[in-house]
Amino acid sequence: MEILTILLDLANAYMGAGIGAGVAAIGAGIGIGKIGGSALESMARQPEAIGDIRANMIVAAALVEGAAFFGIIVCLLIALK
Amino acid sequence: MLNYRLDKASTLFFLLVSLAVLTSGNLSATEDTHADVVDSTAVVESHDGHSNEGGSHNEHEAFNAGEMIMHHVTDAHDIHLMDVGGHPVSIPLPIILYSTDDGLSVFLSSAFHHGHAAKNRYIIDHGHIYRLGENNPFATSESLNADEALSMGYTQENWGGVFAGEPGAFIDLSLTKTAAGIVLTVIIMFIVFMSIAKAYTRNPNEAPKGIQSLMEPIILFVRDEIAKPSVGPRYEKFLPYLLTIFFFIWTANMLGLIPFIGGFNVTGNIAVTMVLALFTFVITNLSGNKYYWKHIFAPDIPKPLYILMIPIEVMGVFIKPIVLCARLFANITAGHIIILAFMSLIFIFANQYGTGAGFGVSIVSLAFAIFMNIMEILVAFLQAYVFTLLSALYFGAAVEEHAHH
Numbered sequence: 001m002e003i004l005t006i007l008l009d010l011a012n013a014y015m016g017a018g019i020g021a022g023v024a025a026i027g028a029g030i031g032i033g034k035i036g037g038s039a040l041e042s043m044a045r046q047p048e049a050i051g052d053i054r055a056n057m058i059v060a061a062a063l064v065e066g067a068a069f070f071g072i073i074v075c076l077l078i079a080l081k
Numbered sequence: 082m083l084n085y086r087l088d089k090a091s092t093l094f095f096l097l098v099s100l101a102v103l104t105s106g107n108l109s110a111t112e113d114t115h116a117d118v119v120d121s122t123a124v125v126e127s128h129d130g131h132s133n134e135g136g137s138h139n140e141h142e143a144f145n146a147g148e149m150i151m152h153h154v155t156d157a158h159d160i161h162l163m164d165v166g167g168h169p170v171s172i173p174l175p176i177i178l179y180s181t182d183d184g185l186s187v188f189l190s191s192a193f194h195h196g197h198a199a200k201n202r203y204i205i206d207h208g209h210i211y212r213l214g215e216n217n218p219f220a221t222s223e224s225l226n227a228d229e230a231l232s233m234g235y236t237q238e239n240w241g242g243v244f245a246g247e248p249g250a251f252i253d254l255s256l257t258k259t260a261a262g263i264v265l266t267v268i269i270m271f272i273v274f275m276s277i278a279k280a281y282t283r284n285p286n287e288a289p290k291g292i293q294s295l296m297e298p299i300i301l302f303v304r305d306e307i308a309k310p311s312v313g314p315r316y317e318k319f320l321p322y323l324l325t326i327f328f329f330i331w332t333a334n335m336l337g338l339i340p341f342i343g344g345f346n347v348t349g350n351i352a353v354t355m356v357l358a359l360f361t362f363v364i365t366n367l368s369g370n371k372y373y374w375k376h377i378f379a380p381d382i383p384k385p386l387y388i389l390m391i392p393i394e395v396m397g398v399f400i401k402p403i404v405l406c407a408r409l410f411a412n413i414t415a416g417h418i419i420i421l422a423f424m425s426l427i428f429i430f431a432n433q434y435g436t437g438a439g440f441g442v443s444i445v446s447l448a449f450a451i452f453m454n455i456m457e458i459l460v461a462f463l464q465a466y467v468f469t470l471l472s473a474l475y476f477g478a479a480v481e482e483h484a485h486h
Contacts, residue, residue, distance in 0.1 A: 062412075062467045066404070069411030076418075080147070 017078040024071030031064040144432050146425035153344050154417055157208055157258045159190040160343035169195050172343065174261055178203060180212065180251030181243055190255075197225050203251075204230060210253055211235040259353065262345035266333045274328075303327050303469065311473035312480070319476045322364060326357060327469040334413055334461030338454065348464075349414040351406065358406035361472045365479045366398070372483040401475060405468055412464050416457045423450040 006012065039057035043050050160172040173191035180186070183201065192200040202213045202220045206227040212235060213220050219230035236242075242250025256264075273292060280293045289297050308316040308323050333347040347353055377394040379387075426446045431439025 058463065059467060059470065062463050063408075066408035066412065066467075069415055070407060072415055073407070073411045080151070 013078055017075040020078075021072055021075040024068045024075070027071070028065055028068030031068075032061045035060045035064065144425070144428045146422065146429055149425060150418055150421045153421055154346055154349060154414060155208070156346075156350065158193075158205060158210070158255055160258050160261065162341070162343050171195075174258065175256050176203075176210070177254040177256065178210065178251050179243065179254060181246055181248055196227060198223070199225055199230070206231065209237070210255075211237055212249065212251055258343065258345060259347055259350045262333065262336055262347040263353065265345070266329060266336055266347060269332055269336075270328055300324060307466070307470050307473050311470060312477040313482075315480050316473075318368075318480075319364070319473065322360070323469050323473055326360070326472060327465050330357070330409065330468055331462055331465035334464060335458070337413065337417060338457055338461065346414070346417060348409055349417055351410045354406040354410040357409070357468070358402040361405060361475060362399075362402040365402075365472075365475045368476065369479040370481075372481060373479045376478075401471075405471060409464050409468055412460055416453070416460055420450055420453045420457065423453065 035057055039053050043053050046053075158176060159174050162170050162172065164170065171190075173189040176186075176188055176190050176192075178186045178201075186201045186203065188200055190205075192198065193203075193205045196205050196207075198204075199213060199220050199222075202215070202217070204211055204213060204219070204225060204227060211231060213230055214234040217230060217233050219225050219233075236249045236251065238253045239247070239250040240252055243252050273296065277293050277296055280289070280291070288294075303324055304316075304320060307327075308320050312319055330348060333345075333353075336345050336347060337349060339345075377398065378391060380390060380394070382390060423446050427439050427443045430442040
């Protein structure tokens, strides 16, 4: 029962929101890091394709960032309600 | 595409001026909460000698960053430009209310005198409109204390009540700041694209000039990089919608970055992005051919997997537009909040540690805010591109002709 009362404490909702936002940022960082890393590698292998690779890298990064933003918005809603 | 080479000095000058303009706007944004608090004399016209409105405001309330940010990111019933000497300066917008008792009320938001007067028994308090009871003395008095007036009973916006004919229920159909932003975006788009269309019909075989040559590469980009490869051979049917959605989202995003005009947050409003995603959803499913529906309800997989795949596919039909909506909303709103938060840092430090700390932090804060504003310009274009690209991919999946294995 102790755990339940601790979990239901409102203050912990704020802490959860903070931790959640941090984890979402980590997820975005890992995802975009992987995209950037493999993009740079392939640019080094094939310099004539740099333009195409750059465009696709940015698109993929935007999609991954979208997922991270879900988490951020949910955490923001928790923190502001 | 031709390469235009600008003179280096004029390019640098343009960049510096735009950076200065982009960031200075955010500075005026933060004066908001301070001046709002000293607003007992904020009423402009008919109220003289109002020194203390019910004593509910201090002369110097601490700067509340959360409140300031929320005020800038959420919708409002007028376009608040700035506060001059404690008086809020804003562009009034039409308030349109329909109630079961009195029918339609249309008036400008200036009738509310920034929350200091009632009109037709309606008052506005912290962005919400309430209707006072019939015998409420504040309904006709010159001075309005919102807390006291509300404590005597009020009704709120009530859609169910209006449709059921409940007395005292009303609905709010006003043209709010976001809706005014949409109208502004549409006007800009009409001006630009109608002049381009006229130029093309008048001189069909001449080289483009002026705004035509600015927009033509972008229009061709949407057609050749987004529509053709993603939709396939039937792209022309969807091209008008894709172009419209691309330019609307881009223009609305850029509108949100312009300082000093009141801070529009069109695409940062989930209702707006939800409608855009709804358009994509409706068009995708209305133009789905039998292969599209077959992929969802009877895909080419072993029968036992149907129990897993069909719910996933059906959910996917709804989740994909929802994701489009949330991605655009979250990106734009998060960008605005970050910029506002950086500028708030200055005032938080100044209040906590003295003005010197505020000045020191302002250098760092300004640098980050400039960087974020530049990033937001990229994000404005990128989010429009991603929304359009994904819509085009969904259309492509809907009209795909299937070469059976």
